Amino acid sequence: MGSFFAGVKAGTLAGTAYVGVLAVFNVLLLYALKPDVLAIISQSYPTLCTTAVSANSTAIGVEDCFSSVVAVYIPFVAFLQFFVALACSGVFGRLYEHFPGNGPTPKGLTMGAVVGISLVAFNLAGIDFDFVARVTATTFFVFWTLAYGAVLGRLYRRYTRVVQFVSRDGQALRVLVDNRDYTGKSRTFALRSSHEVRAVTEGGNSFREWSVSGGISVEDPRSYETTMEVEGDGVLIGQPVPKS
Numbered sequence: 227m228g229s230f231f232a233g234v235k236a237g238t239l240a241g242t243a244y245v246g247v248l249a250v251f252n253v254l255l256l257y258a259l260k261p262d263v264l265a266i267i268s269q270s271y272p273t274l275c276t277t278a279v280s281a282n283s284t285a286i287g288v289e290d291c292f293s294s295v296v297a298v299y300i301p302f303v304a305f306l307q308f309f310v311a312l313a314c315s316g317v318f319g320r321l322y323e324h325f326p327g328n329g330p331t332p333k334g335l336t337m338g339a340v341v342g343i344s345l346v347a348f349n350l351a352g353i354d355f356d357f358v359a360r361v362t363a364t365t366f367f368v369f370w371t372l373a374y375g376a377v378l379g380r381l382y383r384r385y386t387r388v389v390q391f392v393s394r395d396g397q398a399l400r401v402l403v404d405n406r407d408y409t410g411k412s413r414t415f416a417l418r419s420s421h422e423v424r425a426v427t428e429g430g431n432s433f434r435e436w437s438v439s440g441g442i443s444v445e446d447p448r449s450y451e452t453t454m455e456v457e458g459d460g461v462l463i464g465q466p467v468p469k470s
Contacts, residue, residue: 229386229416233319234312236381241311244374249304251366252353253296259359260292266355267291300353307350311374314341319382322414330379338375342367386414387456389442392463398431399466403454409464415456425450425464434465 256263267275268288275291318325318337325333345351352363391401391408400409402424415421423444425433433450441458454462 228318228320228322228414229419230316230320232382232385232414232416233315233317233322235385236319236378237312237315240374240378240381241308241315243377244311244370245304245307247370248307248352248367249300251370252300252303252363255353255359255362256292256296259356262356262358263295264288264292267295303350303352306348307345310344310348310350311341314344315378318378319386322382322386330383331376332379334375334377334379334382335372336375337378338371338373341374342371345371383414385417387417387441388412388414388459389454389456390461392461394463394465395431395468398428398468399433399464400426400428401462401464402426417456417458419456421454421456423452423454423462425466427466431466431468434467437463437465439463 271291275288314337318334322333325336327333327336342351351367354360354363390412391403391410393399393401393409396409400407402408403413404421405424423436425436427433427450436444436447436452438444438447438460440460441456442460442462443455443457444462445453445455
């Protein structure tokens with residue numbers, strides 16, 4: 227099941243740090259290679275950016291063009307990067323159980339790779355103006371994207387709890403949570419969330435009670451349809467009454 231909102235919450239924190247550090251790195255890279263950047267700007271946009279501005283010219287100085295890249299272009303790219311990362315984090319939360327890996331960190335690394343590929347596909351991976359910048363930016367981008375994925379996974383686990391659903395007799399009783407059959411499965415839910423649980427009996431059996439352990443509780447243990455509160459990891463067990 228996963229939690230879309232827990233994914234967004236984790237993605238907001240991890241994504242802010244992710245795009246912020248990428249933006250700072252790109253600014254530092256531009257200043258470190260500023261002479262090369264100025265030359266590339268003046269060569270690529272000779273009618274817009276020039277080293278010598280005449281009185282009647284519509285061009286601006288190459289230094290002003292450089293400042294525009296730092297003050298306008300990089301923040302705009304960072305905004306788009308954050309939007310992509312946030313959208314992906316919601317998907318991550320919603321489909322958490324379907325991601326490969328055993329545990330939040332491997333799953334988060336997979337999501338980090340998805341975010342990185344998405345940014346590359348949308349040409350939002352960072353500054354790329356010569357070979358040195360390309361190698362430097364790519365190396366840092368790969369490293370930081372994987373670090374972001376690991377943090378995203380750990381934050382998601384911080385804001386969720388794992389609940390296991392058990393039936394004493396899987397043939398006699400099934401456990402439905404928010405109208406989904408989770409009998410014999412473990413799923414993550416947002417911390418301090420509420421969910422409707424229902425026992426569906428088969429073959430003439432009837433429902434006896436719910437039993438719980440860990441950090442979960444049910445509103446009415448004797449009712450086949452009740453509300454589950456998630457305060458921590460735990461187990462919910464549905465117990466049928468065998469037919470006589």
